[in-house]
Amino acid sequence: MWRSIASNALTLFFVLLIAAAALVAWGRNEFVTPGPLADAICVQVERGASLAAVSRNLEERGAVSDARIFRIGAEYAEKSKDLKFGSYLIKPGASMSEVLAAITAGGQSTCGQEINFRIGVTTADVILRELDPATNAFVEVVKFSPGAGEVPAEYAKALESPDMRYRVTLAEGVTSWQVVQELKQADFLTGDIGDVPAEGSLAPDSYDVDKGADRTALIARMTEAQSRLLTQLWPNRSADLPYDTVEEALIMASIVEKETGIAAERRTVASVFINRLEQGMRLQTDPTVIYGVTGGKGALGRGLRQSELRRATPYNTYVIDGLPPTPIANPGRASIEAALNPEKTEYLFFVADGTGGHVFAKTLEEHNRNVEKWRKIEAERAAQGQPESGGSD
Known part of the structure; x- marks a missing residue:
């Protein structure tokens, strides 16, 4: 009798073992095969969010087929504690593995809204824009000039969003004085700026910043970026x-x-x-x-x-x-x-060609002919009431 019980127990153990192995294999397959999502979505991971809450949200929105399998997979991959705050684009058919990678990799958010404070050569503007998950392209929500009066309601509301991303963009050719003056208008930054940085020392680029970031610290980042670039390029001159x-x-x-x-x-x-x-x-x-x-x-x-x-x-x-x-x-x-x-x-010479570019010359005689052509273009534009542009050197 005891031998029969032991035999049956052993049989049951092997059955359960096989079933467990099959279940694990099925779970692994579910974790890496294409998911159920039909259309791209933007998933927000809040600061301090738990894996359980995020996985339930993903299941409710159709990004993963089973929240439990997603959590188990995250634990197995040792990424359960690596959730990164931000908004992330989840593409159609993304597997659980790909979804997990998207929300734990960190770096810049890939969807949602952002405020871009752009400092141009002649003016500055603020753009609130949103990434459309369907097209993976930014759509402008509102645009205005800083310091020009009352800010748009959409912008004021956006400042209150805990998931809002901020960016400061410097155009090539801006002066250091312009950068300092315009950064004073960025109401999501804090702190005073002392002396105007040396001309040429700031790297034109797009900088991700946090709300409340210090202006002087941002200037230091711009300076470091330009110094790093010069150090990289100078030896290859x-x-x-x-x-x-x-x-x-x-x-x-x-x-x-x-x-x-x-x-x-x-x-x-x-x-x-x-x-x-x-x-x-x-x-x-x-x-x-x-x-x-x-x-x-x-x-x-x-x-x-x-x-x-x-x-x-x-x-x-x-x-x-x-x-x-x-x-x-x-x-x-x-x-x-x-x-x-x-x-x-x-x-040795160049002059505007009327298309936004320039025509170049080796001799003064050739240059003078090019200048005459440019003056005719200018005269025609003036007769049509168009503004002057370009010039010669």
């Missing part, structure tokens, strides 16, 4: 440049940045100014003269006067030889690369 220091290269990069906004032209523009330096010619570039007039404190808002072109200032490259004493803006990576590795050309 061309061997025959007419300047010997990082600061001089940064000055050249800032001039290139202000002369053209077209990426494909930057190395060619840099070659023009380098050719002039090598031949002992003056740079004769308007942006440096403008910086001498404004001190980098905003746009000039008009054309240069002849008296300003003749006035002796450290930045008037129609009067001085060589480079001005400092950068005239904060150049981006592409302009720094152009200053360090310019195109090899024989160009």
Whole structure:
């Protein structure tokens, strides 16, 4: 009898063992196979949220087939305590494994709303935008100028959201004074800024920040980013440049940045100014003269006067030889690369071509012909009431 009981118990044990193994195999398969989600969704992980709460939310929204299996899989992968605050895009058919990776990887949120404080060359604006899960593209909710009056209701409400993301974006060519002045208008930042950072020392880029972040700490991040970039690019510079220091290269990069906004032209523009330096010619570039007039404190808002072109200032490259004493803006990576590795050309002149770009010339005679074409374009635009744009160097 006892032998029969033992035999039956052993049989039952093996059956249960096989069933358990089958259950584990099924669970593993459920964890890695495509999930039930038909359309992309945006999942929010709140600060301090538990895995149980997040898994129930995922099941209710159809992102996972079984919250228990999701939790077990997270425990098995040793990621149950790695939930990261933010909003995450879950794509159609994402497996539980992929969902877990999305909400535990950290870094920038991949969906939801964000406030982007953009500092441009002539103005700043604030954009509240939302990522549409269906298209994976941002949709603008509201846009306004900071400090221009009462803020839109949508923005005021967004500031109260615990899941809101914040970003500060610097355009290439902004001056350090502009950055400081505009950051004072960012109402989600805190703290005062002391002295204006050295011109050219801030890296134009997009910076993720937390609500209440310190302005001075953000400036330090921008400075560190530019320093890191220069350290990376300087060793790979061309061997025959007419300047010997990082600061001089940064000055050249800032001039290139202000002369053209077209990426494909930057190395060619840099070659023009380098050719002039090598031949002992003056740079004769308007942006440096403008910086001498404004001190980098905003746009000039008009054309240069002849008296300003003749006035002796450290930045008037129609009067001085060589480079001005400092950068005239904060150049981006592409302009720094152009200053360090310019195109090899024989160009000495360039003028606007009417399309937003420039046409280049090797001789003054050729340049004068190009200028005449540009003046005709300007005259035609003036007759049509269009604003002037571009110029020659």
